[in-house]
Amino acid sequence: MSITGGCFCGAVTYRVSGKLRDARSCHCSRCRKAFSSQASAYALVDPTEFSWLTGQDLLTSYVGKHGAGLSFCSKCGSTLCGIFDGKIHGVTLGCVDGDPEIEIGRHIFVGSKATWEVMPDGVVVFEEGPTV
């Protein structure tokens, strides 16, 4: 089984031939801006198991300090994946199709979440990043 994903306009699609790992949601102010949302929703992939299917020429990237960045569709703006040192690092869960058979295991930097966000009961929260 492989996992597929794509952007809002459908032009950019990808496949992951392995499993997603370490799904997490970060509520820090940087992630809120980067994901245009209350938090990130992100899981790690093995870069050798990731391949673009369509629309790779439409991708544009923003790379911040320390070599970490995000790639997004220049047509519709969906953020598709994270990159680190020029390699695919992880995927945004919002652009994954269907059930990737993983759940968000931890909510991090909840201590700096937006005032308007109400955390659901029962989720695993960390005030800052976890130690591992």
Ligand SMILES: [Zn+2]
């Ligand atoms: Zn798009």
Ligand SMILES: [Zn+2]
């Ligand atoms: Zn964050």
